[in-house]
Amino acid sequence: MPDGITSPSQRRPQPQALTLVLPPSGGEGDLRAFVRTLRMGWRWLLAGWLGGLALAMAGLWTVTPAYTAAMVIGPTARVGSAAMGARVPTLSGRDSAGVAEPGAGDESLSDFARYLELFGSGPVAERLARDPDILRALFPDRWDAEEGRWRPPPGLLPMLKRGLLALVGREDWVEPDGDRVTRALRERLVVDMLRSGPMRRITFRHADRATAVDLLGRIAAATDAHLRAEAARRSAAQIAHIKLRLGAVTVAEHRQALSDLLLDQERVAMMIGVDLPFAADLIQPPTAGALPDWPNPAVVVPLAGLVGLVAAAFGLSARQALKDQGIGVEAVP
Template identity: 30%
Template sequence: MHGLRSAVSGDRVDVLSLEGVARDIVVRWYLLPLGAVLGFAAGLIHLSIAEPKYTATVTLAPVLQEGSSGSRLEGLGRLGSLGSLAGLGGAFGRSGMEFRKFFEVAKSRTLADRLVANKPLATRLFHQEWDQSAARWRPPDGFVPAVKGWLANSFGIDALAWQPPDGSRMQQLLRRRLAIVEDPDSPFIRLNFEGRDRDLSLQLLLTIVDQTDSLLRHAALDRSSKRIAFIEAQIPFQPSSDLQKAFATELAEQQRTRIFAASAAPFAAEPLTPATVSSRPTWPIPLISLGVGTGLGLMLAAIAAAWLGARRRRVPEPLAANS
């Protein structure tokens, strides 16, 4: 019993000391390169089995709906100092507000419903769930979907039950894969979409930009048309010339908005340059995969060395007092 140290008495327990752990790792140093090699190999395996993803990107600028080109340049200068979507309203007036709305609508359920209604696009995006011969949606194949289906059927977990692609699922996909990138030093906003299919990612990004702008355009047309009808009905009943002049000014503004929205030009946002897609996968990143794998291998090897050392030094339970 002379070699036994009591943790209750406050004495240092060598098994748990940092000095003892470090000594165990040094003594079993050969486990570290073994762990690094195994971790590096795990990183290589991850790179070989991970499905590559490509990133499509487009940089957007607000579309000027009022004033001259000179006022637009002035607005861009002010916006550059503001450095976020929050400053767009002040820098561009109504144009800035439509630009802000653009990025809200881009991830909205309304846009998602439009995208999933585009059957050629939706069937490519959810190709694992589309039965081409039967022309209908079906549960995807694979181990994970099968387990989810079994859990849903056996335990009534509705959240795991398969549902055909709809607006809700499309919106979830947009929230995961569509990124809005703001630069504090630039008045422009970048949209990134990450997908497994290089061509489809670019096509979907272009469709998102086009359909989002279309939604805002039609909303502005409907809004201005209703306001024009209201103003035209109210002008004859205004008691003073000042009120009639104010109504006439607003009428002209609404008519100009309707004309602008009815044109074929971009309404809320326009690309500065054509959209592009990465020529090589942006995920997985080889350096990260190999680095993380090697680091985890080293960490696990160090833990194994410390555990083996602690196990070797473990003292058996004290015998009875009469022994």
């Protein structure tokens, strides 16, 4: 065929690709055609919006509302009228600056950082798991109060879960342990920073208001008690070691240095035993609102209506795109 001459097959209109972008219709742009499609399918949009609202309200009726207990903590104060005071005394010798477990003020990992890291997890969760009241409060659906024993949770979804686990040769857990306590607390505990400062807001969610407030306070107390016990153990070990060395050293200068170290460690042990917060000061005690705040209907219902509206608009766009695709294919001889 000579150059410059177009074959009849090349003059035929090519079908549009399968896409959600509407092809121009009658000189209309994509946006105008999309708006026209939505205007023509307003009934579908209304149905999607109402359907989203209905699903949200049905979900709110099925979900158990929960209370959120909150507390504000900060690093233990060293100075001031409400402070515990420095646990590590001002040492005259440079070599004894970092002997005590709490460490000096320039340590890389502070007691407060350890407190936030261990809050409700690790050894603290193991400590909490030894309290039957805490276990029953965290897992009320697995505790049979009439028979006084742990049981698998009732319901269709837990039954399906146990069936799936049985298919692969596994079993669902029945009696909770420290690992289950860690997982449960990780799902419900939230730690937020306040105004880019050292203070933190810790929140805990539970279906019962009094239980939420009580559990949050118990978790905080258990974390502080664990760090205090660890510091006391280290200090006692160092005191015992220094006393052992004193019995074997005869050089006067060495005995004086060890005596100074022993005096410092005994001061540290005395400050650890003070009945004050060890790693974190309680700025605001655990409190919770009088009404449940999760889930929030003022947020869930409008958001569900918007999702239903968007889903209906997407369905209309896809339907129109498929319809135009079919018309384009039929138009090709």
